[in-house]
Amino acid sequence: MDYLLHILILVCIYSVLAVSLDLLAGHTGLLSMAHGAFYGLGAYTSALLALRLGSPFLVGTLLGMLVGALLSLVVSLPSLRLRGDYFVIATFGFQMIVWGVFNNWTEVTRGPLGIPGIPQPAVFGWVIKSHAGFMVLAALLAVLAHWVVGRITGSPFGRVLRAIREDELLAQSLGKNVFRFKVSAFAVSAALAAMAGSLYAHYVTFIDPTSFTVMESILVISMVIIGGAGSPWGPLIGTTMLVVLPEALRFLGFPSSVAANMRQIFYGVLLVVMMMGRPRGLVGRYGFSR
Amino acid sequence: MFPQLLANALIAASIYGLVALGFGLIYSTTRFFHFAHGAIYTSAAYLGFLFAVWCGFRFPLAFTLAIGAASLLGVLIEIGVYRRLRRNNATSIVLLLSSLGVLIAAQNSLSLTFGDSSKSLHRGIAGEALQLWGARITSLQLTMIVVSFALWLLTWVLIRFTRLGRMIRAVGNDPELSRVVGVDADKVIVVVYAWGSGLAAAAAILAALDTDMTPMIGFNALLVGVVAAIVGGIGSIQGSLLGALLVGLAQHLGVWKLPTQWQDAIVFLTLLIFLLLRPQGFLGRPIRKAEV
Numbered sequence: 348m349d350y351l352l353h354i355l356i357l358v359c360i361y362s363v364l365a366v367s368l369d370l371l372a373g374h375t376g377l378l379s380m381a382h383g384a385f386y387g388l389g390a391y392t393s394a395l396l397a398l399r400l401g402s403p404f405l406v407g408t409l410l411g412m413l414v415g416a417l418l419s420l421v422v423s424l425p426s427l428r429l430r431g432d433y434f435v436i437a438t439f440g441f442q443m444i445v446w447g448v449f450n451n452w453t454e455v456t457r458g459p460l461g462i463p464g465i466p467q468p469a470v471f472g473w474v475i476k477s478h479a480g481f482m483v484l485a486a487l488l489a490v491l492a493h494w495v496v497g498r499i500t501g502s503p504f505g506r507v508l509r510a511i512r513e514d515e516l517l518a519q520s521l522g523k524n525v526f527r528f529k530v531s532a533f534a535v536s537a538a539l540a541a542m543a544g545s546l547y548a549h550y551v552t553f554i555d556p557t558s559f560t561v562m563e564s565i566l567v568i569s570m571v572i573i574g575g576a577g578s579p580w581g582p583l584i585g586t587t588m589l590v591v592l593p594e595a596l597r598f599l600g601f602p603s604s605v606a607a608n609m610r611q612i613f614y615g616v617l618l619v620v621m622m623m624g625r626p627r628g629l630v631g632r633y634g635f636s637r
Numbered sequence: 638m639f640p641q642l643l644a645n646a647l648i649a650a651s652i653y654g655l656v657a658l659g660f661g662l663i664y665s666t667t668r669f670f671h672f673a674h675g676a677i678y679t680s681a682a683y684l685g686f687l688f689a690v691w692c693g694f695r696f697p698l699a700f701t702l703a704i705g706a707a708s709l710l711g712v713l714i715e716i717g718v719y720r721r722l723r724r725n726n727a728t729s730i731v732l733l734l735s736s737l738g739v740l741i742a743a744q745n746s747l748s749l750t751f752g753d754s755s756k757s758l759h760r761g762i763a764g765e766a767l768q769l770w771g772a773r774i775t776s777l778q779l780t781m782i783v784v785s786f787a788l789w790l791l792t793w794v795l796i797r798f799t800r801l802g803r804m805i806r807a808v809g810n811d812p813e814l815s816r817v818v819g820v821d822a823d824k825v826i827v828v829v830y831a832w833g834s835g836l837a838a839a840a841a842i843l844a845a846l847d848t849d850m851t852p853m854i855g856f857n858a859l860l861v862g863v864v865a866a867i868v869g870g871i872g873s874i875q876g877s878l879l880g881a882l883l884v885g886l887a888q889h890l891g892v893w894k895l896p897t898q899w900q901d902a903i904v905f906l907t908l909l910i911f912l913l914l915r916p917q918g919f920l921g922r923p924i925r926k927a928e929v
Contacts, residue, residue, distance in 0.1 A: 378730055378734075425909070425912070425913040426909075426912060426913070429912060429916060431728070431729060431730055432669065432670050432729045432730060432733055433912065433916060435670070435730070435733060436670065436863065436867065436908070436912070437908075437909060437912045439860075440864075440905040440906075440908040440909045440912070441905075441909065443860065443901060443902070443904075443905040444902050444905045444906060444909070447898075447899065447901055447902035447905070448902070450898070451896070451898045451899055451902070562741075565737055565741065568734070568737075569738075572734065604753075605749065608745040608746075608748050608749045609745075609749075611741050611742070611744075611745040612741070612742045612745045612746060612749075614738075614741070615737075615738045615739065615740070615741030615742030615743075615745065616738065616742050617738070618734060618735065618737065618738030618741075619718060619735045619738035619739055619742070622722065622727070622731050622732075622734055622735035622738065623718065623721055623722060623725075623735065626727070626731055634731070635728055635730045635731050635734070636726070636727065636728045636731060
């Protein structure tokens with residue numbers, strides 16, 4: 348039972364990452380490879396605040412989101428002027444630098460040793476200890492993230508984002524401040540990714556840099572693309588597929604080291620197959636083409 | 638201290654330079670970031686290990702086979718994946734994503750086959766250490782630099798002065814137009830993938846002779862190689878050399894003041910600074926926004 352709940356909690360956490368990336372990649376057309384970095388920023392901020400200052404879960408999460416949003420400016424302000432694939436490379440660079448900081452700034456992050464003993468979350472005085480309790484919290488935050496992204500993309504603001512995705516020059520010629528729209532979308536997306544990070548840190552109670560690598564970013568991108576970019580349910584479907592299906596490998600009797608590789612081969616191949624056969628993903632509306 | 642750091646930078650640059658050269662050549666012909674280049678690199682090193690250690694072939698034979706097989710792999714990726722995508726008018730982002738998929742699948746297949754523990758090709762062939770202007774450098778490392786420079790020179794001559802090179806530049810410039818004048822773009826692109834992959838494979842073998850290999854080497858070499866290519870000016874042959882030297886210097890001179898583990902962060906900081914101030918790199922032509 349706990350195992351089943353564990354899978355569901357992972358689906359919730361990753362669906363927050365996927366839906367927030369979709370705001371940026373699917374709706375605005377900006378493929379970011381830095382989502383793992385923002386995920387990690389949320390996790391480290393919240394974990395360190397909880398351990399050093401004893402701050403409660405919600406405060407840590409909010410501050411983590413703030414850090415994510417602020418640092419998103421560091422990457423979005425300079426690199427949003429770059430076109431398609433150069434933007435990808437710039438976010439890639441940011442991801443590598445942030446990861447380097449997690450791994451090397453040992454005075455604060457303890458580097459590869461990681462941070463153990465992160466307290467379990469307490470919401471309004473109620474300490475969540477059981478898997479079931481955490482499941483409720485994770486589900487609530489996942490619903491919140493989906494609701495926020497849904498509200499944004501359903502609003503006139505979201506319509507402008509999609510206009511930018513389809514034709515940036517046209518959106519600009521209609522008097523939209525394209526740059527500001529992109530920066531805001533990036534900040535919201537980064538803050539939501541940081542929220543997922545905080546949730547993750549307080550769930551597993553131990554974090555180290557290996558959870559926030561560029562491979563993690565690519566995994567989230569795959570979730571969005573395989574499920575379908577720019578659609579309300581695509582990211583959730585992609586997340587569920589990529590979290591649940593590899594777990595099935597365990598039941599087929601593969602040892603966990605082999606299963607880890609198989610899982611990555613699985614989503615690597617799936618990414619190629621999708622791009623060749625169905626670039627819009629399973630239920631998506633946007634195929635990174637024009 | 639200083640001459641040694643300079644020598645280390647040069648040795649590193651000889652590897653990055655070849656990766657960047659192949660990557661840039663492929664970019665300037667097909668106009669997208671071919672991340673699976675890293676998979677070719679790793680495959681070449683492990684194929685070298687397979688032929689030399691498992692099959693027990695002599696080094697020259699083993700390495701020729703490994704480089705040949707790796708460049709064939711590059712061609713297969715082009716024909717099996719990229720060409721089909723291009724037929725569907727895929728954007729450069731779609732091509733980039735699919736090449737990421739290839740990279741991840743290939744890297745993990747290698748790690749499944751050979752395991753994650755580090756493998757080594759070098760059985761006491763590093764040669765004796767030479768003292769050059771106060772720097773210690775093994776004869777193997779000197780060979781790396783010489784071979785790398787020779788391959789760079791060969792590529793430069795090929796692209797600049799031969800008929801084939803003119804065709805390659807033509808396809809990179811305008812595939813449609815080159816088709817009109819009777820250049821078979823698909824064939825030219827296959828040649829580019831074979832040559833570019835061969836360069837990465839040669840770099841991988843050279844590096845594997847000097848240091849151990851793990852399934853991650855290709856990814857790391859690719860990242861630094863991409864930075865070198867962009868910093869130098871992507872698509873420019875002289876740029877790949879210049880970029881590799883600059884990245885090598887940034888990495889190794891940075892170590893003067895900072896602990897070694899910050900090397901990668903320095904490399905990517907260099908990248909971000911370039912993307913911000915001069916996205917076309919040292920020698921590249923300015924990027925026009927209308928080219929989206």
